[in-house]
Amino acid sequence: MKKKFAEIISSGTEIMQGLYPDTNACHLSARLEKLGYAVKYHTAVGDDLNALCEVLEIAHKRANVVIITGGLGPTVDDLTRQSVAAVYGRSLVSDKHAEEMIRSFFYSLWMKMPENNLAQAQLPAGCLPLYNSRGTAPGFIIxxxxAEKVLIALPxxxxxxxxxxxxxxxxxxKTNFSSACAMETLVLRTINVSESRLNEQLQPLFGAIPNVSIGFLAKAGKIDIRVIASASTPLETRDLLENAKTQILRRISPDCVYAEGENVTIEQCVANRLAALNLTVAAAESCTGGLVAKRLTDIPGSSRYFIEGAVAYSNETKIKRLGVREKTLNQYGAVSGETAAEMAAGMRKISSADIAISITGIAGPSGGSETKPVGLVYFGLAAKDYVLSCQRRFKGERDLIRERAADFALVLIRRCI
Incomplete structure (x- = not known):
C-alpha cells in the first residue's frame, strides 16, 4: 500500500495580511482525506510571481497532488496561470469555451465585459479545463x-x-488518480479530562498500531481524540479503527467519552438519552444565566424532556422561587454546596421533573475572594432518591467559565441517567 501525499497552496496577499481566513484549505483537506490522500502541507503565498514559482516547485517535488487556490482573476496580481506555466514548462493558450462562458456570464447580468476578463481564459497548454458555472475564472488540471503527479488550480x-x-x-x-489506500477517521469526543492526561494514558499507543495515527484536537473543556487509519480497502480500514478504539477505551476512563462522531455535542447526547428513557429535566441557574436551558432547548423536540428553567440570580429569588432557606444562605452563602443542593431540590419539587440540575458560582471578573475565588462553581443535582452537590474550579474569562460550567452540568445529568 503506497500512500499519495497532497499539498494545498493558498495564494493571495489578502490571506497573508490576515484580511480573509483561509477556509478553502480547511475544507479541501477534509475532502482529500476522505479520498485517501494524506495532506502533508498547507502553504500560503502572496501575489508575487517568484514566490509562487518557488512554492510550486517545492510542492511539485514533495507531493503527488498539489492544489492551488486563488490567483485566477483578471487583474495584474492574479499570477497563478503564469507561475504554473513557468514551473510546468507550458505556454498559455486561450480556451475558446472558457471565453464564451465569460462573455455569457456578463451578458446574463446585462453588463459589458471588460476585455481584461478574457485573460482568465488563458490556460496552460495541454491541461484539462475546469469550467466555472458560478463565476468567470476557470480552473484547470495538469x-x-x-511521474504520478497532478496539479489542480481552483478559483x-x-x-x-x-x-x-x-x-x-x-x-x-477517482477516475485517473485514485489513491492506493482507503483512509477513515474516528473521533472520540471527551469532556472533563485534560489533554495532558489523555496524552499520558495513550502514550503507549502512539506509533504502536501499524497504519494508525492518534492525535488530539483541544477545545474549551473538551478534547477530541482523532484516530486516522489507512489500509488497502475500506473494510480493512474500519477493522483498524475498531481495534484502535478498543485499545484507547481500555486506557482511559469511559466516563469521559461522551460521544463518537465529528459533530455530536454533549447536549445532544443528554437529550437523546433523556428522550430514550422518557425522563424529564429542569434547570435552576445562577452564574450561567440560563445557558444550560438554552443548550438543551436548542435541540428540536426538546419539549419531550425539558420541563422548565429558572435564572435565580438574587438571593431573594433563590428563596421565593426555589425554596432555598434563608438560614442556608446566611450560613454558607449563595455560592456553596448547601445552596446548590437546595436549589436543585426546590426546582425538582416545583417542576415535577425527574431530574433537576442547579448551578451557582462566581463567573467574574469581579466578585471573588480568597476563600471563594473567581471560577468557583457549585452544582446540585436532585433525582428521585437523592440530592447531591459538588464543586469545580474553572479558569479563564467570564464567558469561558460560564460555558465550562454549563458543560459540567450536562456531564452530571448524563452521569445520572
Missing part, C-alpha cells in the same frame, strides 16, 4: 501520469472553489 472564492472541486476535480481524481 496530469503527469508517468479563490469558496463559493466557486469548493463546488468546482466537488463536481469536477473529485471525479477526475
Amino acid at each position: 496530469h503527469e501520469p508517468d 479563490g472564492p469558496p463559493r466557486e472553489c469548493l463546488p468546482m472541486f466537488d463536481e469536477q476535480a473529485v471525479e477526475f481524481l
Whole structure:
C-alpha cells in the first residue's frame, strides 16, 4: 500500500495580511482525506510571481497532488496561470469555451465585459479545463501520469472553489488518480479530562498500531481524540479503527467519552438519552444565566424532556422561587454546596421533573475572594432518591467559565441517567 501525499497552496496577499481566513484549505483537506490522500502541507503565498514559482516547485517535488487556490482573476496580481506555466514548462493558450462562458456570464447580468476578463481564459497548454458555472475564472488540471503527479488550480472564492472541486476535480481524481489506500477517521469526543492526561494514558499507543495515527484536537473543556487509519480497502480500514478504539477505551476512563462522531455535542447526547428513557429535566441557574436551558432547548423536540428553567440570580429569588432557606444562605452563602443542593431540590419539587440540575458560582471578573475565588462553581443535582452537590474550579474569562460550567452540568445529568 503506497500512500499519495497532497499539498494545498493558498495564494493571495489578502490571506497573508490576515484580511480573509483561509477556509478553502480547511475544507479541501477534509475532502482529500476522505479520498485517501494524506495532506502533508498547507502553504500560503502572496501575489508575487517568484514566490509562487518557488512554492510550486517545492510542492511539485514533495507531493503527488498539489492544489492551488486563488490567483485566477483578471487583474495584474492574479499570477497563478503564469507561475504554473513557468514551473510546468507550458505556454498559455486561450480556451475558446472558457471565453464564451465569460462573455455569457456578463451578458446574463446585462453588463459589458471588460476585455481584461478574457485573460482568465488563458490556460496552460495541454491541461484539462475546469469550467466555472458560478463565476468567470476557470480552473484547470495538469496530469503527469508517468511521474504520478497532478496539479489542480481552483478559483479563490469558496463559493466557486469548493463546488468546482466537488463536481469536477473529485471525479477526475477517482477516475485517473485514485489513491492506493482507503483512509477513515474516528473521533472520540471527551469532556472533563485534560489533554495532558489523555496524552499520558495513550502514550503507549502512539506509533504502536501499524497504519494508525492518534492525535488530539483541544477545545474549551473538551478534547477530541482523532484516530486516522489507512489500509488497502475500506473494510480493512474500519477493522483498524475498531481495534484502535478498543485499545484507547481500555486506557482511559469511559466516563469521559461522551460521544463518537465529528459533530455530536454533549447536549445532544443528554437529550437523546433523556428522550430514550422518557425522563424529564429542569434547570435552576445562577452564574450561567440560563445557558444550560438554552443548550438543551436548542435541540428540536426538546419539549419531550425539558420541563422548565429558572435564572435565580438574587438571593431573594433563590428563596421565593426555589425554596432555598434563608438560614442556608446566611450560613454558607449563595455560592456553596448547601445552596446548590437546595436549589436543585426546590426546582425538582416545583417542576415535577425527574431530574433537576442547579448551578451557582462566581463567573467574574469581579466578585471573588480568597476563600471563594473567581471560577468557583457549585452544582446540585436532585433525582428521585437523592440530592447531591459538588464543586469545580474553572479558569479563564467570564464567558469561558460560564460555558465550562454549563458543560459540567450536562456531564452530571448524563452521569445520572
